[in-house]
Amino acid sequence: MAAHMTPDEFRAYGHQVVDWVADYWATLEQRPVLPSDPPGTVAGKLPARAPVAGEGVDAILKDLDEVVLPGVTHWQHPGFFAYFPANTSGPSVLGDLVSSGLGVQGMLWATSPAATEVETVVLDWLVGLLGLPERFLSTGAGGGVIQDSASSATLVATLAALHRASGGEWRSAGVRRRFTAYTSTQGHSSIEKAARIAGIGDGQVRAVETDEACAMRPEALRAALAADVAAGCVPAIVVATIGTTSTTAVDPLPAIAEICREYGVWLHVDAAYAGSAAVCPELRWSHAGVEFADSYCFDPHKWLLTGFDCDAFWVADRAELVQALTVLPEYLRNAASDSGAVLDYRDWQVPLGRRFRALKLWFVLRWYGEEGLRAHIRSGVAAAQWFAERVRADERFEVVAPHPFSLVCFRLRSDDGDGADEQNAALLARANASGAAYLTHTRVHGRYALRLAVGSPRTEERHVAAAWELIAGLAGEPG
Known part of the structure; x- marks a missing residue:
């Protein structure tokens, strides 16, 4: 049996691995954004069973280069314009390294006080950084917690909303009410999934x-x-969106909040992507009305330089959330929890266990500061606006949706219906096959459109210019 890695060995191999990551980042621009091998290629290069005897780090790194990297889609590539950003950064990786090294299980305050208290303070910092309402601060009735993703945040909000709508009886077998949930046609698919898991049923969304x-x-x-x-249903939750996945549309929160108050419905605001924009005061218009929300979330792991997974989720009244989710077996009882003086984040999420996620966010906030984070967001917005101007200046193309942040949705102009969709799909396929850029698509008012999302910390205006030159050039080629 291979011996456990000693601290000295870890130090030496750790330097090697950090060097490997640094070299990877340094050479990203020379790599194709997308792998080109067919499905099964990576699996076919791996042995059919795990090694009997342990192997050295050199052998593992060799296979990283020869087996893994050729099959990686490079999300940190400066030419990655697909989906939304999934940023990471040096400080985030270092924070994750420390978290992994500590190996903390932070399910209770008592299981690692620092894991809970750093998270509480960092989420309070973010309230100020984003200009969020003070009712989300932990010093009042509300508070924040880190979920793994906005999908989990939506599920947790749905469970809390059901608890309120049913007067705490939604978990009882005798409750047979038909609860309903609401979002726009542009709402994220996680809303439907949350309804399924929570027992509402996707047919009630x-x-x-x-x-x-x-x-x-x-x-x-x-x-x-x-x-x-009128039909006897019980409305439980409305999910409004700041920055929809398809086009980054912004729902009118003040009007929606007024309606939710009239009907006594929980309002959850999903700002998974665009929440990061609120670090810039000039972009906080998008958050008008968030002060009326019962819960709110955004993903620092999208556009705020923090590696996946890290969703920041707040509630205005943490008691409702805890009441909905707490289950306390005897083996978790402890003096600190019984005192009521601490937060136990196990009661704020679906799983029991939780990593020390706050460390990487803490590292990022301290390294960049408000000024650095604002500069990052502003550079992405400026680059996207530059791209949109080029699209509008080319009579062959049109911008098909507002672009307040760093996503531009556009298409080739045509009156040819389905033929135009095919033409745009072919253009996207050719652009992605180039290896220099990666974009995705959506449908806007039923018509196929290309999406270009700027966000990688390695993306400069020259990369956006290169993407435009590529697309414009390919548009002149026969399909």
């Missing part, structure tokens, strides 16, 4: 119509709520 800017229509929400109440 109402997709509310949107306007020309792809934002929820408040009057359509009101009509849906009224119809369900």
Whole structure:
């Protein structure tokens, strides 16, 4: 049996691995963004069973280079414009390294006080950094916690909303009410999944119509709520979005919040991508009305230089959340929890256990500071606006949705219906096959459109210019 790695060995091999990561970052621009091998290629290079005897780090790093890297989609590549960013950074990686080295299980305050208290303070820092309402601060009735993703945040918000809507009886077998959930037609798929898991059922999720800017229509929400109440349903939750996945549309929160107050419905605000923009005061217009939300979340792991997984989630009243989720077996009882003087984050999430996620966010906030984070967001917004201007200046193309942040949705102009969709899909395929850039697509008002999302810390204006030159050049080629 291979011996455990000693601290001295860890130090030596750790330097080697850090060097490997640094070299990877330094050479990213020379790599194709997407792998080109067919499915099964990586698996085919791996042995059929785990090694009997242990192997050295050199052998592992060799296979990283020869087996793993050729099959990686490079999300940190300066030419990665697909989906939304999944940023990481040096400080984030170092924070994750420390977290892994400590190996903390932070399910209770008592199991590692620092894991809980650093997280509480960092989430309070973010309230100030984003200009969020003070009711989300842990010093009052609310508070924040780190979830793994916005999908989990939506599920947790749904469970808390059900607890409120049912008067705490939603978990009882005798409760047979039909609860309903609401989001726009542009809402994230995690809302439907949360309804399934929570027992509402995806058939009880109402997709509310949107306007020309792809934002929820408040009057359509009101009509849906009224119809369900008349039919004997119990509206439980409305999920509004700041920065929808498809086009980064912003739902009108003040009007939605007023309707939610009328019907007594929990309002959750999903700002998974665009929440990071609120570090810039000039972009906080997008958060008007968030002060009325019962819960809110955004993903630092998207656009705020913090590696996956890290979703920041707040509630205005933590008691409702804890009441919905707490289960206390005897083996978890302890004096600190019984005192009521501490937060136990196990009661704020679905799983019991939790990593020391706050360390990487703490490292990032301390390294960059407010000024550094704002500079990062502003550079992405400026680059996207530059790209949109080039699209508009080319009569062959059109921008198909507002672009307040760092995503631009565009397409080739055509009146040819399905043929135009095929033409745009072919353009996207050719651009991605180049290896220099990677974009994805969506449908805006039923028509195929390309999405270019800027966000990698390694992306400069020259990379965005190169992407435009590539796309514009390919548009002139036969499909």
